[in-house]
Amino acid sequence: MAATIGDNPVRLWGMSSAERLRRQCVRSGVTEVRAWDGLDQGRSQLLLRTDWVFDEVLVRDLAKRPGTILVDSRNQEPVAAHVSAEDAAEVAEMLNSSRIVPADLAARLRVLVPDDLSSSYNHALRKRETPFLLRLTPEALPKIEQRMFAGSYKGVTDVITKYVWPLPARHVTKLCAVLGMTPNMVTGIGAVLMLLALWLFAEGHYLPGLAAGWVMTFLDTVDGKLARVTLTSSKWGNIFDHGIDLVHPPFWWWAWVAGLSAAGFTMPGGEIFALVVIWAGYVSQRLQEGYFIKRFKIDMHTWRPFDSFFRLITARRNPNLVILTLATLLGRPDIGMALVIFWIVACFGVHMAQIVQAEQASKKGPITSYLSA
Template sequence: MVHALSAENPAPDAALPMAATIGDNPVRLWGMTSAERLRRQCVRNGVKEVRAWDGQDHGSSQLLLRTDWVFDEVLVRDLMRRPGTILVDARNREPVAAHVSAADAAAAASMLNNSRVVPDELAGRLRVLVPDDLSSSYNHALRKREAPFLLRLTPEALPRIEQRMFAGSYKGVTDIVTKYVWPLPARHVTKACAVAGMTPNMVTGIGAILMLLALWLFWQGHYLPGLAAGWIMTFLDTVDGKLARVTLTSSKWGNIFDHGIDLVHPPFWWWAWAAGLPAAGFDMPGGMALALTVIWVGYVSQRLQEGYFIKVFKIDMHTWRPFDSFFRLITARRNPNLIILTLATLLGRPDIGMVVVLAWIVLCFGVHMAQIVQAHQAARKGPIQSYLSA
């Protein structure tokens, strides 16, 4: 089973190939057929049209992809930029995709449909690459090192494949809750959302409502109900991003919607928490003025520190060294702060929880300043790079 793809705009390294599909695979991935997944992958990388392979080369190079295999998106993207290439699986050297000239299109399509090996006549004049040769294992966007996946799609293998795809959608450097608590339940909820036809923006919208509900409950001193709403919101914040990645439905607006909410709401939560203490029968130790100063200055400063690091050193602060990735697990972001507030509330002292959060914000500011100073010192010897990309 083969897909071939067509496009009008040039790729960075060469003109985009045309494309077509040969056959289909009835196994559905995250609620969609393999053919639909391939179409979305190619459209995301500039292809304008996906059509059935009709045996005609149309005078253009061809990108051919078998629908009985599941491709990491980076493989499709990089193969699109490498004309004259046949992609084979690493274990059996079975051809699974090709980017070939119009003259070789018919032979390549026949190979992919009928052959378990690359014929000598094609191997002699085309590059034959395995996934690791075609694409890098470092994913800058997700801040992790992970080999691109290429998996045979069968009904029996579907659960394992979807688990692998979901794991591949996760950021490698994130907070402790997102990394260690949410993955298992989030995978099942993401699958349910995909099958139900829910879009990532729908999930984000529900999360936005819960974010506002948590804000109001904190302001009223109703901390346990507020924490419940807040934690569900943070869970859905994981689901919407994973749903977008596994279903290939991310969009510019969705990215702004999701990340805009993530960027804005945390200091308002802490402000509401401090303001709600009198209603719950507590005082804010040190006074509200001090609390608000630490909340706002601390939050804005941390964001500025991270932005400064990226601008000056061209890498994310949290991916420079193993320590930096570890500290991202617990730094004074939303989820680690929620852990502190949850434990304090369960112990009956939400006021002490707020004090601990404020202290943690100040301490983390100091750690990030030390990271910046150390990076400047290291950069004197040459550009610094992430340990994940080494």
């Protein structure tokens, strides 16, 4: 059982602090959540102050650690606790009124700061980052939402997603949250744009197709961030989003090759050769990444700093779109696709080298991500 303490009117991403805490508790396996009413209900209690914003990992790990008080690292102020029914009323009163943990409670319960409670390595987002714990006030809200949005970003991704999209995506994500749009709505709009880009490429209308494609890739960033900051991710949403991401890129490249004749160009080396390389290269790269995870239990792109750097530019959708966009603006979409095909082959070779190097390194013991060190 969990209870929220206090009534903070400040809204985060369009929701109250109490609602955010409720969603965090539910996602951590604590399905019964209420405002603290002074009653212990005869069960252990997860108590959380609404005037603080908790990284999701803190709530999840605190739910697994009965007999614990969580305090702010800077001032040692108590902000949350997981305690027995016998201690609940006393601890709730402390959280509601005290700026320190009394000596008698500190002697009976563990007192932990965020770094002691939770790991700084986020496996799902492929990055090392200290869990955040922030005091929620109207003045601090813009910086808090900026920090939360940054925390929703993958640490290892492509150059466009990492360096170009964050600022506009944060504002669009906030707008979607305030309007009540769900991540699946955003993904649905992206799916329509993905199909529109496919048709435009196949017709040889490359610049309009690129416009639709780039907006789709932008929304592909927004939907995931919206799900994380509003705590509305779901199994179906994950399948919907990642299923589209997984399937559509080679169809885009196929449509691009098919549209060259309509635009008055021919494919260097021939269309059949281009399509074979595109499909074989795409499938092979996915198989290489899957093999690396299965064989070494870590993501290929998180092993060493070079591997994370190469993920910025490897022959995935966004880096390939950069090549095609620049070539099309110069009036040569055919040369753009030829360069993409070259880059696909080159990246296949780099990934093979990474696998061989990992095989050699694993002979000395299991390999681990530099981010988890």
